Amino acid sequence: MKSLLPTKFGPYGGQFVPETLMPALIELESAFVQAQNDPLFHREYDQLLANYVGRPTPLTYAKRLSEILGGAQIFLKREDLAHTGAHKINNALGQALLVKRMGKHRVVAETGAGQHGVATATVSALLGLECVIYMGAVDIARQEPNVFRMKLLGAEVRPVKSGTQTLKDAINEAIRDWVTNVENTHYLLGSALGPHPYPTMVHTFQSMIGREARAQILAETGRLPDTVIACVGGGSNAIGIFSGFLEDKQVELIGVEAGGQGILSGKHAARFGDETKARIGVIHGTKTFVLQTPDGQIADTHSISAGLDYAAIGPEHAMLRDSERAFYTSATDSEALNAFSVLCKTEGIIPALESSHAVAEALKRAPTMRKDQVILVNLSGRGDKDLNTVINTIGGIL
Numbered sequence: 554m555k556s557l558l559p560t561k562f563g564p565y566g567g568q569f570v571p572e573t574l575m576p577a578l579i580e581l582e583s584a585f586v587q588a589q590n591d592p593l594f595h596r597e598y599d600q601l602l603a604n605y606v607g608r609p610t611p612l613t614y615a616k617r618l619s620e621i622l623g624g625a626q627i628f629l630k631r632e633d634l635a636h637t638g639a640h641k642i643n644n645a646l647g648q649a650l651l652v653k654r655m656g657k658h659r660v661v662a663e664t665g666a667g668q669h670g671v672a673t674a675t676v677s678a679l680l681g682l683e684c685v686i687y688m689g690a691v692d693i694a695r696q697e698p699n700v701f702r703m704k705l706l707g708a709e710v711r712p713v714k715s716g717t718q719t720l721k722d723a724i725n726e727a728i729r730d731w732v733t734n735v736e737n738t739h740y741l742l743g744s745a746l747g748p749h750p751y752p753t754m755v756h757t758f759q760s761m762i763g764r765e766a767r768a769q770i771l772a773e774t775g776r777l778p779d780t781v782i783a784c785v786g787g788g789s790n791a792i793g794i795f796s797g798f799l800e801d802k803q804v805e806l807i808g809v810e811a812g813g814q815g816i817l818s819g820k821h822a823a824r825f826g827d828e829t830k831a832r833i834g835v836i837h838g839t840k841t842f843v844l845q846t847p848d849g850q851i852a853d854t855h856s857i858s859a860g861l862d863y864a865a866i867g868p869e870h871a872m873l874r875d876s877e878r879a880f881y882t883s884a885t886d887s888e889a890l891n892a893f894s895v896l897c898k899t900e901g902i903i904p905a906l907e908s909s910h911a912v913a914e915a916l917k918r919a920p921t922m923r924k925d926q927v928i929l930v931n932l933s934g935r936g937d938k939d940l941n942t943v944i945n946t947i948g949g950i951l
């Protein structure tokens with residue numbers, strides 16, 4: 554059967570799934586396309602985005618930070634102010650509404666740090682869906698407050714004890730459950746990853762970030778930004794803000810991966826940054842850049858921020874990188890921690906450690922730019938969830 558939408562991004566993307574899942578992907582694509590053409594879907598989604606999620610999120614001029622750096626003017630798109638504290642709710646809500654349209658009543662999802670699990674449990678409670686979250690046993694021990702949050706929200710959290718007992722193993726289990734229960738179950742994937750239609754769908758369900766930010770920065774400054782910066786785990790918050798500027802060729806788009814303890818240490822999640830380990834491969838249903846061992850196994854990754862700690866990057870980013878429409882760099886754990894502290898003290902905003910990677914890149918670039926230039930940073934989430942990590946690393950010097 555022919556797909557309704559393009560399934561690939563240049564040579565990347567596609568649908569590398571067992572035959573038993575193809576009907577579910579076709580059904581999902583069809584529901585997504587129908588919903589996109591249905592004003593009733595948009596009305597319900599937009600109302601919930603406004604009255605439940607709290608959109609549009611503000612655009613904040615980081616005045617003191619800009620003055621201290623002495624170069625470009627920095628603006629922050631405040632996804633940290635969305636309900637549940639990050640951009641993930643935008644996509645979770647869009648997919649949950651599709652679940653209802655498909656007549657399904659159960660969702661499964663994977664989570665690493667628990668942020669996507671919390672967003673999924675939240676929209677499941679809101680819409681009355683049964684919710685099962687797969688989470689590696691190691692992550693469960695590391696992220697207790699989020700496990701408790703998901704349970705409070707009515708979700709069942711299933712520990713995954715296979716493999717490294719972390720995110721990639723949780724994804725495997727979620728897919729296994731989906732294959733088994735595909736009649737009534739939707740796999741609510743949390744980033745711009747996975748088989749088609751997920752990367753396109755997640756792009757769409759995060760694109761309001763870029764639409765809002767473009768209008769807000771035009772209203773505020775009367776011009777487009779010179780540079781847009783976002784952190785890149787799977788790539789959903791980045792593609793969300795980039796999507797508002799893809800046609801504005803003069804706007805430079807920068808994705809920031811997790812540099813961990815430095816590329817040379819091997820302990821990082823910089824899929825584009827490490828030519829010795831990153832190769833094109835197939836992972837969890839999609840073809841993209843994957844950090845691999847010499848014999849083609851998925852390599853272990855490291856980042857201080859759980860949300861950036863994944864061996865693969867969304868396929869659309871691989872295409873944007875090839876075409877040089879977007880550029881990718883990395884920030885190390887310590888650069889992210891420094892940016893975290895700086896933003897706390899200069900702007901009174903505690904950012905997520907993921908978002909701190911994007912802030913770190915702004916700290917590097919702003920001083921090299923003119924004062925009449927503009928940097929837009931996507932502040933993907935708030936840092937409350939990261940306080941333990943931060944206390945354990947830089948707490949002693951406070």
Ligand SMILES: *Cc1c(COP(=O)(O)O)cnc(C)c1O
Pocket residue numbers: 639640641668669743744745784785786787788789790791860861905907908933934935
């Ligand atoms: C999950 C998460 C990310 C990384 O996911 P993307 O899909 O790359 O956006 C970034 N920031 C925050 C706050 C997150 O929770």
